[in-house]
Amino acid sequence: MKRRQFMTAAAASAIVAATGPVRAQSKLVLKATDVHPLGYPTVEAVVRMGKKLEAATNGRISIEMYPSMQLGGEKEMIEQAQVGALHIARISVGPMGPLVPEMNVFNLPFVFRDAAHMEKVIDGPIGTEIMQKLSDHPTANLIGLCWMNAGTRSVYNSKRPITQVSDLKGLKIRMMGNPLFVDTMNALGGNGVAMGFDQLINAMQTGVVDGAENNEPSYDSGQHYRYARYFSRTQHLMIPEILVFSKRQWNSLSADDRALIGRLSKEAQLEQRALWYEAEKEATRKMVAAGVIINDVPNKKEFQDAVRPVWDKYAGQHKALIDRIQAVN
Numbered sequence: 001m002k003r004r005q006f007m008t009a010a011a012a013s014a015i016v017a018a019t020g021p022v023r024a025q026s027k028l029v030l031k032a033t034d035v036h037p038l039g040y041p042t043v044e045a046v047v048r049m050g051k052k053l054e055a056a057t058n059g060r061i062s063i064e065m066y067p068s069m070q071l072g073g074e075k076e077m078i079e080q081a082q083v084g085a086l087h088i089a090r091i092s093v094g095p096m097g098p099l100v101p102e103m104n105v106f107n108l109p110f111v112f113r114d115a116a117h118m119e120k121v122i123d124g125p126i127g128t129e130i131m132q133k134l135s136d137h138p139t140a141n142l143i144g145l146c147w148m149n150a151g152t153r154s155v156y157n158s159k160r161p162i163t164q165v166s167d168l169k170g171l172k173i174r175m176m177g178n179p180l181f182v183d184t185m186n187a188l189g190g191n192g193v194a195m196g197f198d199q200l201i202n203a204m205q206t207g208v209v210d211g212a213e214n215n216e217p218s219y220d221s222g223q224h225y226r227y228a229r230y231f232s233r234t235q236h237l238m239i240p241e242i243l244v245f246s247k248r249q250w251n252s253l254s255a256d257d258r259a260l261i262g263r264l265s266k267e268a269q270l271e272q273r274a275l276w277y278e279a280e281k282e283a284t285r286k287m288v289a290a291g292v293i294i295n296d297v298p299n300k301k302e303f304q305d306a307v308r309p310v311w312d313k314y315a316g317q318h319k320a321l322i323d324r325i326q327a328v329n
């Protein structure tokens with residue numbers, strides 16, 4: 001008993017030493033990660049944010065970026081942020097849907113009319129509310145910093161162009177880890193296979209899947225065109241991304257530092273957006289140069305009709321929110 005008391009006191013003084021005045025002077029290196037490589041819009045925006053942070057704090061706070069899945073796939077990144085093993089992660093709303101139900105509304109196929117609609121929603125009160133739901137979530141252990149653009153997701157595969165729903169029949173298509181996405185692909189007649197982004201290249205190489213779906217910059221930077229040369233603009237999903245901060249780490253920051261990071265995140269949101277549109281154009285140009293066979297889908301309505309069961313299953317409980325989203329124009 002005595003011994004235990006001694007240990008506790010020693011541990012307590014160690015904590016005081018670590019969090020006391022000494023630490024206030026010391027440098028804070030924020031560990032950030034992204035599945036994408038350096039230069040990708042989301043990565044670049046966070047790198048720039050780090051430079052601004054360094055300038056604003058005279059070098060006291062900086063960001064160290066671990067790009068290209070160096071710390072694992074998106075699932076691992078989320079887990080590491082949750083336990084405080086890293087500070088900042090840039091993730092898709094996709095895998096957060098099962099945890100934060102309101103976020104799953106953004107994962108519904110064809111929920112936004114176009115990019116302008118999506119941006120208005122995330123920039124406005126709905127975006128703020130939904131981000132707050134994430135930050136307030138009792139077990140997500142994440143603070144939502146800002147939104148980012150991620151264009152639209154389209155199907156690509158190694159077998160054939162998809163011009164109508166029936167073309168998807170029998171194709172094994174990788175989807176992000178969220179039952180809603182598997183249901184979406186199955187509703188379209190394909191076979192949705194949930195797996196991490198980090199496993200996708202190997203799954204395409206080995207024929208475990210025939211293809212996947214993503215935006216043009218991910219398809220290009222991941223070199224997915226090497227394995228799936230038919231890129232069909234189904235544009236069935238338009239999922240924004242988020243920059244999150246580990247709640248555990250956030251709680252140890254001063255109010256001033258939190259405010260600074262919050263302000264710079266908002267700037268990062270707009271910077272990323274400008275970079276995004278450039279990257280979309282550049283990726284499309286590179287896809288054409290690489291000989292990717294790109295096609296449009298003449299009748300989008302057919303795809304929208306086919307995913308009705310997904311809406312029936314997931315949208316009902318969020319009717320009020322969906323009505324508000326649809327009313328934004």
Ligand code: BDP
Pocket residue numbers: 035074090091092150176196197213214215218241
């Ligand atoms: C990309 C997102 C990334 C996801 C990836 C995926 O930027 O966050 O991990 O898709 O499909 O577009 O898993």
